Amino acid sequence: MQFLPRAARQLFFLGLFLLAAGSVLAQPTGKAAKGRKRYTFAQKDSESPYVQNVTKNTDEEQEVDGSFTRLGYRSAADMLKEIEALRKLKDWADTTYQRRVAAIPPGGALVVTVHRQGPKGVEMSNLTLTATDKAGKEVFAQTLPAGTGRFFGRDLYQGKTVLPFPKMDPQELSISIRDVKLYQTFDYTLTLPAAQ
Template identity: 75%
Template sequence: MSTSSRVLRHWLALTLLSLFAASTAVAQPTGKAAKGRKRYTFAQRDALSPYVQNVTKNTDEEQDVDGSFTRLGYRPYTELLTEIEALRKLHSWADTTYQRRLAAIPPGGVLLVTIHRQGQKNAELGNLTVTATSKDGKEVFAQTLAPGSGRFFGRDLYQAQRAIPFPKMEPQELNVSIRDAKLYQTFDYTLTLPAAQ
C-alpha cells in the first residue's frame, strides 16, 4: 500500500469523525438547558399550594432570565368537594347540576400545571410530560399532556394551564417531574398527598 493511499484513508477517516462530532454537537441543548436548572439545597414550599415543594429553582427572577417558569399545584378531593358545596349554595343549583359536578371530581384530586414561556409557540402544553414516582423509585403516574396553547400573559410571555385528574392513593410523599421536551428542561417537585378526610 502506497503512502499516498494511507494518507488519503487517514484524511477520510478524520473527515468522517469530525462530521459525526459536529452533528452530535448540534443535537445537544446549549446554554442553561444543557447545564440543567439550579436546585435548592432544601426543597422550598410553594406559596400557592401547601402540598408541593419546589426542588428546582423556579422563581419569577428565573423567569426573567430565561423566560421559562413552571408551577405545579395540587388540590385534594376534599378541597374540591368543599368548593362544589359552596358553589351549590351560591348558585342554587338543581340536584342534577350538583350531581353532575360531584361526579366530575377526580377521587385523587387534581394536579395543576401552569407554565409561562417566551413566545406563543413555546407555551404548548403538548411538550410537557408529568411523571410521579414513589420514594422507592417506582413510577406511579405518567402522562404527556394534550396539546393546548397559551394566552398572552405580559411583555413577551404566554401562560398556559391544565388541571390533570390524579388517581386516588394512600397518603405518601411523591417525587414529581415535569419534562419540557422543547426546552430540554426538567422541573422537579415533592408532592405530599394528604390523608382523606
C-alpha cells in the same frame, strides 16, 4: 485513478465534519446544559400547600429564559368544598350539583402551569410528568395533552393543564416534569393528604 480515492477521502472527512457539527448543535446550551439549580431544602409552594419546590423556579428566571413551571395539587375534598361554596352562591339545580360532584377525580387533580417565551413555546405536549414513591417505583406517568397558551405579558405566554390523579394512600411522592424542548427537568415533592 488517483482522483477517485482523493474524492472519497474528502467526502469521508466532510461527512465526519457534518456529523460532529450536528451533534454539537443537538446538545443543550446555557442553563439547560448545566441543569436547574436546586434548593438545599425543598421550599413550600405559595399557592399549593401540598407541593414543595425542589428545583429553583422563580419569577426572575421566567424573565430570563421563559422557563417558569409550577405544579399544584387540589385534593378531592378541596374541590368538593369549592363546589359546596359555589352552590350556596348560585341557584343550581340538583342535577347540576350532582354532575359537578361526579366529575371530581377521586384522587384529586394536578395543576401544571407554565410560562414560556413565544406562542409556540407553550405547547403543553412538550411536557412529561412522572411521579415516583419513596422506593423509587413509578406510580404515575403521563405526557400532557396538547394545548396552547394565552398571552401573559411581554413576550411570555401561559399554559395550564389539569390532570386527574389516581386515588392513593397518604404518602410523599417525587414529581418530575420534563420539558423536551428546553432540555430541563423541574422537580417537586407532593404530600398526598389523608381522605377527609
